[in-house]
Structures are given as C-alpha cells and as structure tokens.
Amino acid sequence: MTEATNSATAAPEMLSWDSKSRRVVMLYVPLACFLLILLFPFYWMGVTAFKPNAELYDFAQHNPFWITSPTLDHIKHLLFNTSYPSWLWTTMLVSIAATFLSLFASTLAAYSIQRLRFRGSQYVGLAIYLAYLVPPSILFIPLATMVVQLGLFDTPFALILTYPTFLVPFCTWLLIGYFKSIPYELEECALIDGASRLQILRQITLPLAIPGLISAGIFSFTLSWNEFIYALAFIQSSENKTVPVAILTELVTGDVYQWGALMAGSLLGSLPVAIFYSFFVDYYVSSLTGAVKE
Amino acid sequence: MATVSVRQAKKVFGSTKILHGVDVEIADGEFVVLVGPSGCGKSTLLRMIAGLENISGGEIAIGGRVVNNVPPKDRDIAMVFQNYALYPHMTVRENMAFSMKLAKAPASVMEEEVNRAAKILGLDALLDRYPRQLSGGQRQRVAMGRAIVRHPQVFLFDEPLSNLDAKLRVQMRSEIKELQQRLATTTIYVTHDQIEAMTMADQIVVMNGGRIEQAGAPLALYDRPANLFVAGFIGSPAMNLLPGRIADGGFRTDGGALLPLPPGTSGNAATYGIRPEHLMLADDGVEGTIVIVEPTGSETQVTLRIGETQIIGAFRERVQGRPGDPLRVMPDLSLVHLFGPDGNRLS
Incomplete structure (x- = not known):
C-alpha cells in the first residue's frame, strides 16, 4: 500500500x-x-x-x-502645425458617443431577447447576428446615400450614427451571453417583490451585468477608435477627420511619408485606448471568464 | 393570511401536459407540502400559484379572490427559492428591505420591519454583510427574512433545503416549522423529500405525473395509503410491496412465499404491502433466510429472502444473525395493506 x-x-x-x-x-x-x-x-x-x-x-x-x-520635434509638429488636437477630439467624441448609444440599444435588445422570450425572439437575435456579418465595405455604399440625404455628410454625427451598425450586433451578442449567466430566479424574486420590468433591469440585472457592460464598452470604444472605412468615406474636411484616417491622408503628402509624425500620431492616438484598457482590465477578464458570483 | 383553492388547474407546455386538472384546498394558516418525484409537476403548481407560470386551465384563488390574471406582485405572496435568489449586490438589510423600498414604505417602517425579522431569525449581526459572505444556512434565513417582512397572505417554498447539508437540513426544517407555527401564515412547501413532508406538513399532497395521488394528514397517508404509489413513496425504509394472489389460506407471492392474511380477508388482492417496521421477530412466523443485516443503532434493518421474494424488516431488537442464517418473522396483521389489480387500496 x-x-x-x-x-x-x-x-x-x-x-x-x-x-x-x-x-x-x-x-x-x-x-x-x-x-x-x-x-x-x-x-x-x-x-x-x-x-x-x-x-x-x-x-x-x-x-x-x-x-x-x-x-520631440515630430510631436511638436503634430500638435502645432497640423489639426491633430481636433482629430483627437473628434475621434474621442465619436467613439464615446457611439459606444454609449450602442450600449443603450444593445442592453435593451439583449435583455428582451434573452429574458422576455417574446414570439420570434430567437429570429430577432439571429437577424441581429446576420446584420453583423454584412461587411462594412459593402454596407458603406447604402449608408453613404442615407448619410448624404440626412444632411449628415462631413459631420461627426455621420459616424456616431453609423458605427452602431456594427457595434450593436456585437454588443447585443456579448450581453445576451452575460445576461444568460445571471440566475433567472433573481428576476422572478424581484417580480414577486413588486418590481416592474424596467425596475428589474435597472436595479437587479444591470448592476450584476456591470462587468459585461464594461467589456462591451471597451470593445465598442476600441472598434470605434480604430474604424477606418466609414470615417474615410463620410468625412471630408480635415478638421473633422478621425485619427486613423487623418494620419494617413494628412501626414502623407504626395508620396512622401512623414514617418516621424505618422508614428507620433499613432503613439498619441493609441494612448487613450491603452489607458482605458488598463483601468478596466479586471472587469474585462472576469466578464470573459466568469459569471455572476452569488 | 388566507385560504388557497386550486380548482382543476391545468398546465400545458406546447404539446406536453404537465398538470392534468389538479384540485387542492388549503385552509387558512395551514402548512401544506406538495411532494413527489422530480417532474411530477409540484414546482409548476407552486409557480402557478405564485404567478410565475400562466394557468392553462382551471382557476386558482387566494383568499377567495381568483388570481388567474393577477400579476405576482399583486397576489400578496412571498416565495423562497431553492437557490435562495438573494440579490448578490445588496447587503442583507437591502435584500430584506427591497420589496418595501419598491412599495415606497417610509424609512422608519423599513428599519423596524427589517429589525423585527432579523431578530426572529437571528440575523441581527449580519445585516451589513453581502450574501457571498454568508453560509448556506444564513442565506436560507435571509431568504426567509425577505419573505417575513412583507407580511404576505401566503408563503411559498420551492425546495428550500435541498442545497444544504444533511445536518443543517434537519435544523432548518424545524426552524421553518417553528416559524410557521409562530406566524400562522398559510404555507405551501414543495419538496421531493418525503421525510421533510412527513415532519413539517399539516396536509401532504402527493403528486405523480401531473396528478394528485392522495392528499391528507401525514399519518393518514402513512397509515392508509390510497394506492401503490403513495404506499411506496411515503415511509422510509419503503414499504414492502409484494405482488401475488390470495391462495392456500394466505397470500402467495409471485416469489413463492406464503404470508398470513388478516382474518376475514377475501377478494382479489394483487399486492401485499407491509412496512418494514411492522414485521416482528416471532418463533411461529414465516421462515426466511438473512441476506443482509444493517444495524443503525436504534434499530436493525434486515433483508430476508422468503422463497424468491426479498423483504425488508426493521426491528427494535438487535438481530443476531449472519447472512445465510434462518430468521422467522411475522407481519402485524392489523397493519397489512392490500391493493387490487388496479393498484388502489382494498378497504
């Protein structure tokens, strides 16, 4: 033995x-x-x-x-001889606005698909997912027509309203998964306690889904920040451009690449995302690996 | 406090029938236990009373008011769930006060009610903790506290003890019963554990396959089970149910054993039922061979083989015997149960 x-x-x-x-x-x-x-x-x-x-x-x-x-010449050049601060501002505005808009819409969509189980909810979920599969390089053509007809061309709203076309499906699917991990009994219990659906969403489900909301937010913010094709197609004037488009179109003069300024622009442009990530990395990991702890 | 009447309640999920028209009458202040194997529809019935499931047919009335179309929050009930369903992001105090907060009760009333419930349940020291910082038994108490503060007309419990270990389960069982006696609130309690049902209930409702097999006081079910299902379900160790027929001046089991019958028995009994604790050691009894002896201290369980029939006896005496030894046992003839070919009790 x-x-x-x-x-x-x-x-x-x-x-x-x-x-x-x-x-x-x-x-x-x-x-x-x-x-x-x-x-x-x-x-x-x-x-x-x-x-x-x-x-x-x-x-x-x-x-x-x-x-x-x-x-620091390149950075000085970037900050004082180009519209870089305004590009950064536009990118920030567009990313934050598109993120909040998408999170709001996706939360309601994900909650109703996962919890209300209305007739055909599965198909709605599937349709949202299919919308995600349409590549932006095809979608930007009809979107361009709509943007022009609504008079939004060359304004930040053109991007704030078009980015949700790919952010909402993504966030909805991420949040459906997260809502699924929250025990349904909590909501039934709240229902008996006298809460309405909206009260349940606000006071029970959302506080428990914060890690999921944060990771959906990070994804949305990063995707919006890096987005290229819509920003290239819907924005014309230099000061309204976003960082990824602007450094490519404004810092490459003819066939001369201003490598120093290009890289300085990329460096400054990636800092906000990196800082954003570093604050929420714990939530982000927990939302991908774990569920709600009781 | 209220009566609860369930009349011909039916539940259908798609093409699956879960409940086939169930009738239960619950008196004011009564403790009723719905018991049955898993999938028998007992939880569904409870959830229909709570308003968490639609009622496909029939009606349910609480306090004389039909509640078929009344939302859960207006039924004046409180429910304790199997996994407690405590809100993880709220402290014990906030958990207990949540329903009052939704009803916009004044802060002083909330404070008073929470403290009262905490005192009843011994949670005073834990009010500022989060559910994750509590043990299973404490969480269970918080779940009950959340129900108590609302002064509901009816308490509903959905297998509340099944997540606890055996020792705690026994303790919480008596706590729940004691609490119910103190508050005298009508209570409906779902469990698959017949011991819980026997020890706690004023009335047991035994369910199987979406139907009620028998309803009545615990000892009435134990003493006079209406059919084979109830006979086999209530009691531990389970009743010996031996198929056979009346012949040769006794009951001849299919395994070949001849068991004595109460005097004056006639008819077409197809199953002979005798509880293990109603077998006695007797020198003039039926002879069998010992298969297993299982002493528990307070009693000894012996599995015997009589012919090809296996039968379990539970004896107060300490049985001195080894497998293979002969043993003579005698059923207490006043406590023999006979069932007809349709499975129903012969009176």
Whole structure:
C-alpha cells in the first residue's frame, strides 16, 4: 500500500514543471518569442516617434533600433502645425458617443431577447447576428446615400450614427451571453417583490451585468477608435477627420511619408485606448471568464 | 393570511401536459407540502400559484379572490427559492428591505420591519454583510427574512433545503416549522423529500405525473395509503410491496412465499404491502433466510429472502444473525395493506 502511494505521488512529479530547464524551454522561451513579436511594432512606433529625421532616414550611420539624440520635434509638429488636437477630439467624441448609444440599444435588445422570450425572439437575435456579418465595405455604399440625404455628410454625427451598425450586433451578442449567466430566479424574486420590468433591469440585472457592460464598452470604444472605412468615406474636411484616417491622408503628402509624425500620431492616438484598457482590465477578464458570483 | 383553492388547474407546455386538472384546498394558516418525484409537476403548481407560470386551465384563488390574471406582485405572496435568489449586490438589510423600498414604505417602517425579522431569525449581526459572505444556512434565513417582512397572505417554498447539508437540513426544517407555527401564515412547501413532508406538513399532497395521488394528514397517508404509489413513496425504509394472489389460506407471492392474511380477508388482492417496521421477530412466523443485516443503532434493518421474494424488516431488537442464517418473522396483521389489480387500496 505504501509503495503504491509512493509511486502514485512520484509519478506526477516526473510530469510536473519542476525541472528548471524544462520550464525554460517549454514556458519562458515561447513566452519571450510571443512577447517580442507582439511588442516589437509598439517599440518601433515609440522609437520612430522620438527619432530625429537624420537618424530616421540613415541606417548606415545610425542603429535603426536605437535613438542617439531623442527629439520631440515630430510631436511638436503634430500638435502645432497640423489639426491633430481636433482629430483627437473628434475621434474621442465619436467613439464615446457611439459606444454609449450602442450600449443603450444593445442592453435593451439583449435583455428582451434573452429574458422576455417574446414570439420570434430567437429570429430577432439571429437577424441581429446576420446584420453583423454584412461587411462594412459593402454596407458603406447604402449608408453613404442615407448619410448624404440626412444632411449628415462631413459631420461627426455621420459616424456616431453609423458605427452602431456594427457595434450593436456585437454588443447585443456579448450581453445576451452575460445576461444568460445571471440566475433567472433573481428576476422572478424581484417580480414577486413588486418590481416592474424596467425596475428589474435597472436595479437587479444591470448592476450584476456591470462587468459585461464594461467589456462591451471597451470593445465598442476600441472598434470605434480604430474604424477606418466609414470615417474615410463620410468625412471630408480635415478638421473633422478621425485619427486613423487623418494620419494617413494628412501626414502623407504626395508620396512622401512623414514617418516621424505618422508614428507620433499613432503613439498619441493609441494612448487613450491603452489607458482605458488598463483601468478596466479586471472587469474585462472576469466578464470573459466568469459569471455572476452569488 | 388566507385560504388557497386550486380548482382543476391545468398546465400545458406546447404539446406536453404537465398538470392534468389538479384540485387542492388549503385552509387558512395551514402548512401544506406538495411532494413527489422530480417532474411530477409540484414546482409548476407552486409557480402557478405564485404567478410565475400562466394557468392553462382551471382557476386558482387566494383568499377567495381568483388570481388567474393577477400579476405576482399583486397576489400578496412571498416565495423562497431553492437557490435562495438573494440579490448578490445588496447587503442583507437591502435584500430584506427591497420589496418595501419598491412599495415606497417610509424609512422608519423599513428599519423596524427589517429589525423585527432579523431578530426572529437571528440575523441581527449580519445585516451589513453581502450574501457571498454568508453560509448556506444564513442565506436560507435571509431568504426567509425577505419573505417575513412583507407580511404576505401566503408563503411559498420551492425546495428550500435541498442545497444544504444533511445536518443543517434537519435544523432548518424545524426552524421553518417553528416559524410557521409562530406566524400562522398559510404555507405551501414543495419538496421531493418525503421525510421533510412527513415532519413539517399539516396536509401532504402527493403528486405523480401531473396528478394528485392522495392528499391528507401525514399519518393518514402513512397509515392508509390510497394506492401503490403513495404506499411506496411515503415511509422510509419503503414499504414492502409484494405482488401475488390470495391462495392456500394466505397470500402467495409471485416469489413463492406464503404470508398470513388478516382474518376475514377475501377478494382479489394483487399486492401485499407491509412496512418494514411492522414485521416482528416471532418463533411461529414465516421462515426466511438473512441476506443482509444493517444495524443503525436504534434499530436493525434486515433483508430476508422468503422463497424468491426479498423483504425488508426493521426491528427494535438487535438481530443476531449472519447472512445465510434462518430468521422467522411475522407481519402485524392489523397493519397489512392490500391493493387490487388496479393498484388502489382494498378497504
């Protein structure tokens, strides 16, 4: 019996990660490769943004992976010689407005599809999902007509009202999944306690769905922030452009790429998203991995 | 406090019939337990009384008022769910006050009611905790507290003890019964555990397959089960139910055993029922062979083989015997139950 116990405890040790060299080969090396591949573009962006033009265009004299005399010239140029602050402002406005609009609509849609179970609710859910499958590169043509006819062309509203076309289906599906994880008995109990449907949504379901709402919000914000094709098609004047479109159309003059300014623009443009993520990363992870804890 | 009348209540989900016309009369202040195997429709019936399920046919009246089309919040009921359904983001105090808050009760009344319920249930020290910080028994008490503060006409319990461990279940069982006796509120309690039903109920309603098999006082069901289902369901260990026929001056089981009958028995009995605790050790009894002896301390359960028939006896005496040894047992003839070919009791 003791022998059996010993061999039983010894066997997992052989298989475990205790051996150091095994750990290095199986865990740290792949992890390092992964990190390197993921982070290198960001490093390149950062390095380029602070490099003087002399170093930037002369790899023979200068190490391409390092900066010898860092400069803020590109950032100054971006902030004071271009409309970058206004692009940033427009992007921020559009992303936040589109996110809130989409979250509001998706919450109501997801709740009614998941909980009210009206006749045909499944088909409505399916239809919303199918709408998500229509690629924006097809959808922007009819949308352009509507935008022009409504007199919204070249205004931030053109984007605030079109981004929900892909955000609402996405958020609705994410929230349907999250609402599903909230025990239905809570709502039945609230129903007996005397709450109306709207009171249940506001006082029971939404407070419990906050992690889900936050991750839907993060997704929406990021997707809106990075969106390209609608912003390119529906906005014409320089000051109304969003960051992704503007740096490509305004910082590439003819066939000259202003790499320093381009990268500085990308760096500043990705900071808000990164900061946004860092605040909510816990909620974000919990909404993807766990459900409501009672 | 109120009476509850269920008249010919039917429930249909699509093409599946869950309840086939059920009648239950519940007196004011009565503790009624709906019991049956899972899928028998007992929870559905409770949810129909609560207003969480539509009524497909028949009617349900609470306090003399037909409530078929009354929403749950206007039925003046309180319900305790199997998983307690405590709001995880609210403290115990907020959980208990939630219904009063919705009804816009004054803060002083809410405070008073919550404190009163907390005192009854021993929750005073836990009012500012969240449900996740409570043990199973404490959560159960909060769920009851939430029901008490509303002074409902009817309490509804849906298998409230099934998530608790065995010891706590026994303790909470008596707490619920004691609470119900103190408040004298009409209570409907659903369980699949016949011991819970026996110990708590004023009236037990045994359900099976969407129908009521028998309703009555616990001991009436135990002493005079109306049919084979109730006979097998009520009582632990379960009644020995032995198919056979009346012949050779006794009851000849299909397994070949000859069991004595009460004097004056005639008719076409097809099943012989005797509870394990109504078998006695007797030197002039029927001889069988011991298969298993299971002592529990207070009594000894013995599985015997008589012919090909297996029969379980529960004896106060300590049975000294080993598997294979012979043992003579005698049924208490005044407590033998006979059932006809249709499964119904022969009087």
